[in-house]
């Protein structure tokens with residue numbers, strides 16, 4: 001595992017007016033395991049999350065992303081290991097837990113409740129709750145206030161959950177695939193509002209997503225999970241700078257990449273697309289041009305896929321030892 005150590009002062013998400021939330025100590029996880037019966041889902045996992053930073057949690061279905069979030073925030077009991085939020089054990093610790101917000105698919109509200117009921121009840125649970133933000137977001141997403149929650153569409157329920165999470169201003173906000181059912185324009189509203197919320201009131205956001213490229217601009221660090229462990233933890237910009245995409249006619253691509261460390265390769269007819277480690281600079285750029293090749297920085301999703309993190313068949317104990325390494 002590579003822990004991110006770079007400063008995030010320069011990131012556009014960070015305002016010049018940090019509020020009290022930046023004084024929090026973040027989250028530390030050591031040797032965390034979680035088993036369901038004989039099925040060990042978290043395999044002794046270590047993780048350090050800094051306050052005020054936005055993290056993307058990525059990985060194939062079933063590798064344990066939801067379980068990890070749920071165990072850290074004490075919604076699910078851990079089997080062993082240690083979790084510290086602001087240096088404290090969150091288990092049965094109301095003062096810590098009131099500063100957390102966890103949005104996930106299995107969220108259950110009373111069926112007869114409406115958004116209006118929630119707006120009345122939730123301030124009691126979140127000390128930094130912003131009624132103004134909640135109203136603004138529900139307006140932007142056009143979530144009806146008086147409709148029983150059971151009658152809301154999937155997308156409307158997601159929009160409501162997102163509105164609650166951002167209005168909570170919780171220092172530790174976990175979003176587990178928050179956009180289920182949201183149409184593209186509502187997803188854009190979510191990305192915009194998340195950016196704004198975090199820049200105005202910094203908080204730690206851990207968000208799992210399968211829409212990697214769409215959400216890449218929001219994330220400062222990316223955390224890749226494979227089979228219950230952290231495979232890679234690094235700043236997004238380091239990950240995207242770690243590889244180069246070379247595309248063109250197959251013979252030219254093969255000739256050009258002969259001396260490179262090829263991570264992945266795909267062909268469509270005679271057009272070949274290859275990801276190589278490192279960058280293509282100086283004379284090499286000219287050589288690529290002479291061979292009529294395009295050389296560009298790949299998207300985060302392409303890199304994550306190339307590392308094999310998204311392949312279900314690679315999420316086995318044997319592959320976990322084969323860590324995704326940027327070098």
Ligand SMILES: Nc1ncnc2c1ncn2[C@@H]1O[C@H](COP(=O)(O)OP(=O)(O)OP(=O)(O)O)[C@@H](O)[C@H]1O
Pocket residue numbers: 036039041059060061062063064065066067068
């Ligand atoms: N309550 C539970 N009881 C038994 N097994 C569970 C329970 N919750 C999760 N699991 C199992 O734990 C593993 C990890 O599930 P988890 O939901 O954490 O994965 P995930 O990475 O969030 O997947 P996805 O991307 O599909 O949401 C899966 O094999 C799942 O079947």
